[in-house]
Amino acid sequence: MTELADRRLLLVHAHPDDESINNGATMATYAAQGAHVALVTCTLGEEGEVIPPALAHLAATHEDTLGAHRAEELAAAMKELGVADHRFLGGPGHFRDSGMMGAEQNHRAGAFWSADVDEAAALLVEVIRELRPQVLITYDPDGGYGHPDHIQAHRVAMRAAVLAAEPAFRPDLGAAHDIAKIYWNRVPRSVGERLFAELTENAVHGLPWAAAQLADVPGVVDDDRITTVVDGRPQVARKAAAMRAHATQIAVEAPWFALSNDLAQPLFDTEYYELVRGRSGAAPGEREHDLFAGLPTEGAGAHPDPPQDDRGTVTRT
Ligand SMILES: [Zn+2]
Numbered sequence: 001m002t003e004l005a006d007r008r009l010l011l012v013h014a015h016p017d018d019e020s021i022n023n024g025a026t027m028a029t030y031a032a033q034g035a036h037v038a039l040v041t042c043t044l045g046e047e048g049e050v051i052p053p054a055l056a057h058l059a060a061t062h063e064d065t066l067g068a069h070r071a072e073e074l075a076a077a078m079k080e081l082g083v084a085d086h087r088f089l090g091g092p093g094h095f096r097d098s099g100m101m102g103a104e105q106n107h108r109a110g111a112f113w114s115a116d117v118d119e120a121a122a123l124l125v126e127v128i129r130e131l132r133p134q135v136l137i138t139y140d141p142d143g144g145y146g147h148p149d150h151i152q153a154h155r156v157a158m159r160a161a162v163l164a165a166e167p168a169f170r171p172d173l174g175a176a177h178d179i180a181k182i183y184w185n186r187v188p189r190s191v192g193e194r195l196f197a198e199l200t201e202n203a204v205h206g207l208p209w210a211a212a213q214l215a216d217v218p219g220v221v222d223d224d225r226i227t228t229v230v231d232g233r234p235q236v237a238r239k240a241a242a243m244r245a246h247a248t249q250i251a252v253e254a255p256w257f258a259l260s261n262d263l264a265q266p267l268f269d270t271e272y273y274e275l276v277r278g279r280s281g282a283a284p285g286e287r288e289h290d291l292f293a294g295l296p297t298e299g300a301g302a303h304p305d306p307p308q309d310d311r312g313t314v315t316r317t
Contacts, residue, residue, distance in 0.1 A: 005036035007297045010133035010179075012089075012124065012157040014112070014149035015045035015097060016074035017246040021257075022144075022185045022218075023137060024081060024239030025232020026271045026291070031082035032235065035292075038085040038131050039078065040124060042153050043112050045070045047097040047105055049260035050248045058248065060097075060105075067093060069248060077245035080238050085131075089156070090123045098148045106148055113148035117155050122170060124160035129174030135291045136161060137273065140184040144218025158182070161277070180295055181278035188223040188272055189214075195266035199256060203264060207256060212263035227275040228288040236269035243267065 044067030058066040098113035099105035138157035143150025165178040192214045203211040240254045256264045281294020
């Protein structure tokens with residue numbers, strides 16, 4: 001990359017499909033606005049259960065070729081969202097899906113859960129220093145719902161944000177960069193309760209699945225912890241298409257979807273965040289409606305690009 005876009009958003013996720021479920025509308029929204037949207041996925045999701053019977057042979061318990069297939073699903077999903085920059089942490093297959101908490105796969109060599117956090121973070125530091133995002137999105141410390149790869153993605157992302165800003169850390173990985181704002185994926189409890197009430201009525205009216213419970217949804221918190229709301233309604237068709245592209249993992253009957261547990265849950269057209277580092281750009285007591293609110297990048301192009309040398313490296317002053 002020789003020239004940086006004015007607004008740069010980095011997302012760190014555990015498996016292919018997490019990005020589309022959690023942030024598909026946000027990613028499509030910012031990509032459509034010309035922001036640089038970059039996704040780092042930490043594993044290929046090799047341990048996922050496969051929904052379509054015709055593809056069941058790919059599963060880890062059979063041919064164990066699901067990872068390569070899910071990389072293709074991810075590429076198709078990113079095309080739907082308009083996101084060109086998607087990478088796997090350390091390269092495809094560098095870290096393997098650890099399976100659910102307590103599974104013996106947790107401790108297999110190469111499993112993301114058993115990776116050294118600082119070593120994995122260094123791989124992300126290199127990406128952060130290259131892309132220089134102002135905004136990072138990842139999971140909360142519980143990974144939203146306790147999956148080991150989600151917990152580890154949180155740890156690695158938060159650690160990498162610290163290390164990337166530290167000039168003395170691995171100068172060979174690029175010039176230090178401080179990410180201005182970090183967000184965790186969230187769902188406000190009142191919204192979840194409302195949508196699950198609607199879902200329960202719909203389930204009665206012919207959805208092919210029973211209804212999940214709000215407790216099945218990752219990242220649900222009391223409303224007062226929500227700092228930021230991204231209205232993704234204009235992009236919701238692209239989000240649904242991206243989710244459909246993850247066909248081994250997700251079945252979509254918009255505005256609902258189901259994972260391999262065959263339990264329906266709402267497909268969120270508005271996505272919610274908790275700002276955990278950096279200053280809110282909203283008035284006191286208000287929520288932000290833009291992840292970049294309050295940053296000098298607001299109103300893209302209003303600020304000159306940082307000076308660059310002839311190799312395109314950003315010079316920090
Ligand atoms: Zn996941």
